[in-house]
Amino acid sequence: MTEKYPIYLDYAATTPVDPRVVEKMLPCLTEHFGNPASRSHALGWTAEAAVETARAQVAALVNCDPREIVWTSGATESDNLAIKGAARFYRGKGKHLITVKTEHKAVLDSMRELEREGFEVTYLGPEPDGLLDAAKFTQAIRPDTILASVMHVNNEIGVIQNIAALGAICRSRGVLLHVDAAQSTGKTPIDLATLPVDLMSFSAHKSYGPKGIGALYVRRKPRVRLDPQIHGGGHERGMRSGTLPTHQIVGMGEAFRLAREEMTTDNARIRRLRDRLLHGLLGIEEVYVNGDLERRVPHNLNISFNFVEGESLMMAIKDLAVSSGSACTSASLEPSYVLRALGRSDELAHSSIRFSLGRFTTEAEIDHAIKIIEAAVQRLRALSPLWDMHRDGIDLNSVRWAAHG
Amino acid sequence: MAYSDKVLDHYENPRNVGTFDKDDPDIGTGMVGAPACGDVMKLQIKVSEQGIIEDAKFKTYGCGSAIASSSLVTEWLKGKTLTQALEIKNTEIAEELALPPVKVHCSVLAEDAIKAAIVDYRSKRVPAGESRDANPEPRAATL
Numbered sequence: 001m002t003e004k005y006p007i008y009l010d011y012a013a014t015t016p017v018d019p020r021v022v023e024k025m026l027p028c029l030t031e032h033f034g035n036p037a038s039r040s041h042a043l044g045w046t047a048e049a050a051v052e053t054a055r056a057q058v059a060a061l062v063n064c065d066p067r068e069i070v071w072t073s074g075a076t077e078s079d080n081l082a083i084k085g086a087a088r089f090y091r092g093k094g095k096h097l098i099t100v101k102t103e104h105k106a107v108l109d110s111m112r113e114l115e116r117e118g119f120e121v122t123y124l125g126p127e128p129d130g131l132l133d134a135a136k137f138t139q140a141i142r143p144d145t146i147l148a149s150v151m152h153v154n155n156e157i158g159v160i161q162n163i164a165a166l167g168a169i170c171r172s173r174g175v176l177l178h179v180d181a182a183q184s185t186g187k188t189p190i191d192l193a194t195l196p197v198d199l200m201s202f203s204a205h206k207s208y209g210p211k212g213i214g215a216l217y218v219r220r221k222p223r224v225r226l227d228p229q230i231h232g233g234g235h236e237r238g239m240r241s242g243t244l245p246t247h248q249i250v251g252m253g254e255a256f257r258l259a260r261e262e263m264t265t266d267n268a269r270i271r272r273l274r275d276r277l278l279h280g281l282l283g284i285e286e287v288y289v290n291g292d293l294e295r296r297v298p299h300n301l302n303i304s305f306n307f308v309e310g311e312s313l314m315m316a317i318k319d320l321a322v323s324s325g326s327a328c329t330s331a332s333l334e335p336s337y338v339l340r341a342l343g344r345s346d347e348l349a350h351s352s353i354r355f356s357l358g359r360f361t362t363e364a365e366i367d368h369a370i371k372i373i374e375a376a377v378q379r380l381r382a383l384s385p386l387w388d389m390h391r392d393g394i395d396l397n398s399v400r401w402a403a404h405g
Numbered sequence: 406m407a408y409s410d411k412v413l414d415h416y417e418n419p420r421n422v423g424t425f426d427k428d429d430p431d432i433g434t435g436m437v438g439a440p441a442c443g444d445v446m447k448l449q450i451k452v453s454e455q456g457i458i459e460d461a462k463f464k465t466y467g468c469g470s471a472i473a474s475s476s477l478v479t480e481w482l483k484g485k486t487l488t489q490a491l492e493i494k495n496t497e498i499a500e501e502l503a504l505p506p507v508k509v510h511c512s513v514l515a516e517d518a519i520k521a522a523i524v525d526y527r528s529k530r531v532p533a534g535e536s537r538d539a540n541p542e543p544r545a546a547t548l
Contacts (some may be wrong), residue, residue: 309443311468315408315416335443346441383422383472385447385464386440401439402517 006321007365011206011299011358012155012183013323017251018208018359024254025210028247036244037235047246054253058202058215061185061256064192065220070236071244074214075182077229078201079106079149081216081240082178085226086147086199087114090176094144097121100132100151101341104180107149128343129292130159138169147176152190152200153183156325156338156354157291158300160188167196176224182206182214186259187267187297192217198224202256204248208359209255213248216240262359270357271298273366277355278303280370284377286390290325290339290352301355304339304348307387308380313353316376320369325352347396408469409503415473420480423462425449433526437517444471444511448518450482450490452526458482458490463518470508474498474515487523 008016017025028050036051038044052066059066072078087097099111101123111121122140126132132150141148148170153160163179170177178199181190186207192200200217204210218224218239232241278301281287286306302325305313310324325336335349344352355369381387386396408416424447427434431451438445444467451460461479465472477498482490498504498512 307466309467309471311443312416312472315469346443350440350443383419383464384466385436385445386466388424388464396440401441401445402437402521 005319007319007369008321009355009357009361009365009369010321010323011361012158012354012356014205014211015208015358016360017205017210018255018258020258021209021251021254025247025251028250032246034246036246037233047244050246051244051249054249057253057257057260061260062181062190062192062200062202062217064217068192068217068220070216070218070239071249072214072216072240073212074205075104075180075201075203076106076214077240078203078214078216079104079178079180080110081226081229082199082201082218083107083110083147083149084114085229085239086176086178086224087119088117088227089225090146091119094142094146095119096142096145098124098137098140098145098148098175100124100126100149102126102130102154102156102338103149103151104155104182107151107180111149125341129295130154130157130290130338130342131292131295132161132166134162134165134169137166138173141169141173141175145173145175147178149178149180151180151183153181153187153297154291154338155183156323156336157302157342158183158296158356159291160184160295160297162295163197164195170198171196184297185256186263187299189263192219204252204255207255207259210248210251213245213252215252266359267298270359270361273361273363274298274301274355274357276363277301277357277366277370280366281373284374288348290342290344290348299357301357302339302352303355304344304352305377306348306351307384307390308351308377310350310352312380313351313376316380317369317372319372323354323356325349325354407505408473411477412470412473412502412504415476415502416469419463419472419476421460421462421476422464424464425451425460425462430529433522433524433529435518435521435523435525437521438467438471438514440466443467444514446471446475446514446518448475448478448515448522450522450526452487456486458485458487467511467514468508470502470504471511471514473502474504474511475518477501478515478519482519487526490519491523493519 032046034043034047036047055066055069167177176198179197180201182203198219202215204213235241288304290302314324325339339349425432433450436447447464449462450458453459461482463475463479465475495512495516499509
């Protein structure tokens, strides 16, 4: 059997657009090209109907009212609109915000921006398993706390936060809760009819839809208000102006419809493959799983290969498309802030690889990946002075390392 | 990260990987860097009675350019006197391997490793009676 190279195991970065989604998108670019805001002719009406169908499809996946869905350009914009929009609208009620150190940069950088405007932000550290402790979260709430932002599924380690519990705490204290759900749609159920969440960010391209489109859920009962961040024609009930990209929206709708229909079977298959990968990699000495294994989406496996540096490992496994928490793969030269927030040593953060599986991953790909990784780790450990020291029984923490120049 | 062909060649086919007995008086060992920073280089030189570097070996934990930098210097060191070896500059290593600016620190580390190995070798050669403290502290990890 022939495999395609590289083997794609980076579905948490982005996914290919499902061919069934592409099929639905194409007519919107040619035949049905109308502006959904055009009320004066049939082309506009057709486009508007397509947009509303998609809105209902997105709402159906997360069990909310379609009128609670606002289209955006992606989860980054949704995070910005939710956090900056809510904080600025409710600034008269308080100036304190809460988030977590392992959030996506779209959340953390929005918080930083608000700090420059005079807001105060508490950045909570997660437990070593990556999960947020509800008691610590409760303690962080102040009388002037207006908004908390906690992601549903972490992009690096795949752990699922207990949003229901955190939302209940927020409700009881009159604090709005925003949840970044970019990594969770189609991977774990979301029921906004029961979840006490006020704002939730979605992305299409993490769930087999196109890039450049996302949505923000804005609760109607009790009603949540936002200061718009983009002003213009008053689209999306004034919360987000700009001509709606019909083809993108239709793509997101179809992607979310498929996610709803196929989530159960997809996840069962992907979990088997992920466990097969995990089992294979645990055959290698000195490997550590990052983040809780149980409260985690089935697609994600984040593993540190001790005594091997992540970037050189990625070079050695160039037939696999994966991500690393190594500093050397980032422009900042800092190892993954997520792994560091878990209390992982810099060494293990440097040695980490994120594998994320998806709809099109096959068993043959997983088996081949295991072989490639085993060989690469063996080769790089043969080159590693740290591996020799470990084999000689030297505790690397007892070594006085020369300061970096 | 787009690496030059030379980096890729050294990474794929590293030269002179291995270990000498660090207690051998003819061997100088330099270990620089730190695991927390993502790179550790161990460079060893074997020096003849005439003060010529006869052989060199390395082991490196680090990114592709750290492995390539250390592999390259083991090639350059062979046949050089200690004085000539000390003249190897990180800029030459970076230039030879066409390292991007973000990877220049790997070449700095390789230059440091040469210096540390020579300091270690010379500290073993101190004639009896002379204080070892006269030697500068090697910039190497101490066990």
